[in-house]
Amino acid sequence: MTxxxxxxxxxxxLLGEVQGPERGxxxxxxxxxxxxxxxxxxxxxxxxxMALAEINRMLAEAEERWPDARVTLRHRxxxxxxxxxxxxxxxxxxxxxxxxxxxxYVIEEVKKRLPIWKKELHADGSGTWVDPSGKQVAGGxx
Amino acid sequence: MAQVTVRFFAxxxxxxGCETADVLVSGNSATVQDVLxxxxxxxxxxxxxxxxxxxxxxLRQVKLDARVSDGDELALLPPLSGG
Numbered sequence: 001m002t003x004x005x006x007x008x009x010x011x012x013x014l015l016g017e018v019q020g021p022e023r024g025x026x027x028x029x030x031x032x033x034x035x036x037x038x039x040x041x042x043x044x045x046x047x048x049x050m051a052l053a054e055i056n057r058m059l060a061e062a063e064e065r066w067p068d069a070r071v072t073l074r075h076r077x078x079x080x081x082x083x084x085x086x087x088x089x090x091x092x093x094x095x096x097x098x099x100x101x102x103x104x105y106v107i108e109e110v111k112k113r114l115p116i117w118k119k120e121l122h123a124d125g126s127g128t129w130v131d132p133s134g135k136q137v138a139g140g141x142x
Numbered sequence: 143m144a145q146v147t148v149r150f151f152a153x154x155x156x157x158x159g160c161e162t163a164d165v166l167v168s169g170n171s172a173t174v175q176d177v178l179x180x181x182x183x184x185x186x187x188x189x190x191x192x193x194x195x196x197x198x199x200x201l202r203q204v205k206l207d208a209r210v211s212d213g214d215e216l217a218l219l220p221p222l223s224g225g
Binding site: 112 | 149151152153198201202203217219220221222223224225
């Protein structure tokens with residue numbers, strides 16, 4: 001299975017990986033590209049080998065913390081238009097507390113650890129690398 | 143001597159104009175910081191990299207005082223913005 005994909009994310013496929021008759025609570029987190037500042041889409045790029053290794057590590061950590069939970073994740077790469085999901089996380093557990101907690105754990109670790117970068121693309125054709133510390137820097141050579 | 147493959151991503155690839163560079167550092171006790179200094183000396187545009195970038199050695203984030211070995215892959219990571 002490809003956890004990094006250049007195609008639209010299928011939430012149904014994620015649910016199929018985590019749901020089971022003994023797991024009564026399922027939590028899904030979707031991160032979608034939002035509009036604003038003339039943003040038409042976001043171009044995602046990754047350090048693929050490390051991103052895949054980190055995803056495996058964080059999913060394993062989540063299932064170690066919540067042993068009855070099953071968690072999976074997809075992250076999209078390439079151009080993602082406004083309104084489409086760039087990331088989806090699904091967690092299922094016998095009860096909702098563990099499902100919510102495992103899902104929350106993974107998205108927070110993604111923000112801290114996943115070597116993926118986004119460049120906002122604007123209606124005028126310009127691009128801006130996003131720095132989550134709040135600073136934005138113009139794209140292109142300097 | 144130890145040869146380290148340095149990889150640049152996203153904005154850092156734009157700053158340096160390349161995605162990868164092989165760097166030689168001397169001795170058995172060279173660190174990520176030493177590699178970084180060699181990169182600044184040898185890769186055009188690398189002087190514009192921040193003083194203390196995020197670094198990953200062989201697919202794991204490390205501090206700049208981590209030791210490097212021959213054949214290692216060092217990645218310089220702009221501020222992460224996945225999700």
